[in-house]
Structure formats: structure tokens, C-alpha cells
Amino acid sequence: MAYIDDPETQRANLRYIRSSMNEPLLTRDHEFELATRWRVQNDEKALHEMVRAYARLVVSTASRFRNYGLPMGDLVQEGNVGLMQAAARFEPERDVRFSTYAAWWIRSAMQDYILRNWSIVRTGTTAAQKSLFFNLRRLRARIEDASSTRLTDDGRRWIAQQLNVDISDVESMEMRMSGHDQSLNTAISDGSEDDWQGFLADERPTPEAVVIGMRDSQSRSRWxxxxIGELSPREQKIIRQRRLADEGATLEELGRELGVSKERVRQLEHRALQKLRQAMTRHVDNPAELMVE
Incomplete structure (x- = not known):
């Protein structure tokens, strides 16, 4: 459903549209001259003339996006931002018309604005989702059963092929665009004092579980x-440098430091780990209780 402005805003928008459409078109040579003056000489008068001449592109693009439920004036403003970005980056020596170059920036600016504001839930975070958001309605209109509430499996498959996306992405976007934002504080029914938020399960650990976890962690650290204190000095050194350091030492490094071979270090490490395991299991009946989730 399109957004409807108040009468004063509509009149202001109409004045801007008329003003933009009355601006004279630029010839290729004059456009090149203006773009060069702006890029080389930083001539703001040249920039203003070029931007005013192509404001009609902004109006035209905004009219194509007017059915996304956002104010026409906001779309135009975002398009003007894209137009200014295009002017800042345009390179006249590449022999490309500014209108062709600016059209992409204008459309991109408006699409980003629509994706940010169409819903309070972020939409179109990937390239596939963005393509679906702006093309699903158009492609659906070409399907014979587009008047039905839901697409058929064949319809989803055809759209997925047309946009080169997964069918699951089509299903997800179809559901997203057919729904609407709803507050969790909304009552579940008329006259009910219960809201939807009250039915959401809190999956965080309870305060009791947090305290128990902290106590168990302290006990494991003490054990x-x-x-480790029961190990020999050499075994302690290997365990601390191999298992307890942020960047564990290699067998070769420890071998050089201790004056033994890599294989001997591996054997000592294995023996030390067995001693640690036996010492730790003295405190619990089930070794699995020592594992931290």
C-alpha cells in the first residue's frame, strides 16, 4: 500500500517535480564540459547545473518505487543523495553519459533506503534476498495463479530459476512480504490481558544455574x-606450555628447550595427561561431570 502524504506535502512534492521536469536537457558536449569543470576545477556552478538537469532521473526512479509504502519525498531525497554521489565519482574521460552512470547510484540509494525502512525487521541482508525483495512481486504478476494467496511449488521453483536463488529463499521472502510488523506487546485477542511477549520462552540460564556454574568452575580450577602440582617439574613445564598457553609451544620447541627429542616430549605429555585425568577423576564419580557445556 502506497504512503499518502498530507496535502501540503503533496503540493511541495508537485512543485519540485515540475521544477525538475522543466530543467533543460544537456547535450553530450555540454555535459562533458560541466563534468570536467567540476572534476578538474571544482566548479560548484557546473555541479549544480548538472545535478539540476538530471533531477528528473530521481523523480522517475522514485515513481517506480512509490508502492513500497514510503513517502515519495523521502525517496526523492535519497535519490538526490545517490545523484550527488554519482557526480562526486563520475569520470568524464571514460566517455560514458552521466545519466547512465547516475541511474545506478540513484536506484541503489533508493533501494537501500527502502530496505532500511520498509520494516522494523531488517530485510534483504544478502544479494539473493535483495534481488527477491525487488523482483518477487513483478515475477509473481507474470504467473497465472498470482491472484492466489500463496505461490504454488511450481511458481516458487520458476521464480528461483529466474533469479538464480534457492527455493527456500523464495519461500522465506514470500512469507516476509505477505506479513506485517506487529508489536510483541499486542494483546493476543480482543479483551485479553495477555500479550505475545508473555509466551516467549527465556532460554537464558536461571540465576541458580549461573551460580552453580560459577561454583563448579571454581572447583574444577582448584582441582x-x-x-598439576603432583606432576614433575618437567611434566608441569610441558603441560603449561603445550596446553595452558594461548599459543601452545610445538614439540620441537620444547624438545630443544629440554634437550630431548620431539618423540620424548610427546611421551612425557601423554603420561602427564594420564596423571591429570586420574587425579581429576578422584573428585567425581562420573568423568563426564568434569566437562564444561
Whole structure:
């Protein structure tokens, strides 16, 4: 459903549209001259003349997006931002008309604005979703059963092929565009005091579980420190540098430091880990209780 402006805003928009459409078109040579003056000499008068001449592109593009439920004036403003970005980046020596170059920037600016404001839930975060958002209605209108509430499996498959996206993306976007934003504080029915928010499960751990987890973690840390203390100095060095350091040392590095081979370091590490495991399991009946989720 298109957004309807108040009468004063409509009159202001109409004045701007008429003004834009009355601006004279630029010849290729004059456009090149203006673009060169702006790029080389930073001539703002040349920039203003070029931007005013192509404001009609902004109006034309905004009219194509007017059915997304957003104010026409806002679309025009966003398009003007895209037009200014195009002017800042345009390179006249590439022998491309400014209108062709600016059209992409104008359309991109408006599409980004629509995706940001069409819903409070972010839409079109990937290239596939963005393509679906702006083409699903158009492609659906070409399907014979487009008047039905939902697309058929064949219709979804055809749209997915046309846009080179997954069928699951088509289904997700179809559901997203057929729904509407709703507050979680809305009552579930007329006259009810319960709202939708009240039926959302809180999956965070309870305060009791947090305290128990902290206590268990402290106990495991204490048991580990006691178990490491039972190892020989060489075994402690290997465990600390291999298992407890942020960037563990290699077998070769420890071998050079201890004056033994890599294989000997591996054997010592394996023996130390067995001792730690035996020492830790003395505190619990089930070794699985030592695992942290």
C-alpha cells in the first residue's frame, strides 16, 4: 500500500517535480564540459547545473518505487543523495553519459533506503534476498495463479530459476512480504490481558544455574591446580606450555628447550595427561561431570 502524504506535502512534492521536469536537457558536449569543470576545477556552478538537469532521473526512479509504502519525498531525497554521489565519482574521460552512470547510484540509494525502512525487521541482508525483495512481486504478476494467496511449488521453483536463488529463499521472502510488523506487546485477542511477549520462552540460564556454574568452575580450577602440582617439574613445564598457553609451544620447541627429542616430549605429555585425568577423576564419580557445556 502506497504512503499518502498530507496535502501540503503533496503540493511541495508537485512543485519540485515540475521544477525538475522543466530543467533543460544537456547535450553530450555540454555535459562533458560541466563534468570536467567540476572534476578538474571544482566548479560548484557546473555541479549544480548538472545535478539540476538530471533531477528528473530521481523523480522517475522514485515513481517506480512509490508502492513500497514510503513517502515519495523521502525517496526523492535519497535519490538526490545517490545523484550527488554519482557526480562526486563520475569520470568524464571514460566517455560514458552521466545519466547512465547516475541511474545506478540513484536506484541503489533508493533501494537501500527502502530496505532500511520498509520494516522494523531488517530485510534483504544478502544479494539473493535483495534481488527477491525487488523482483518477487513483478515475477509473481507474470504467473497465472498470482491472484492466489500463496505461490504454488511450481511458481516458487520458476521464480528461483529466474533469479538464480534457492527455493527456500523464495519461500522465506514470500512469507516476509505477505506479513506485517506487529508489536510483541499486542494483546493476543480482543479483551485479553495477555500479550505475545508473555509466551516467549527465556532460554537464558536461571540465576541458580549461573551460580552453580560459577561454583563448579571454581572447583574444577582448584582441582586442576592441585593435579598439576603432583606432576614433575618437567611434566608441569610441558603441560603449561603445550596446553595452558594461548599459543601452545610445538614439540620441537620444547624438545630443544629440554634437550630431548620431539618423540620424548610427546611421551612425557601423554603420561602427564594420564596423571591429570586420574587425579581429576578422584573428585567425581562420573568423568563426564568434569566437562564444561
Amino acid at each position: 586442576l591446580a592441585e593435579a
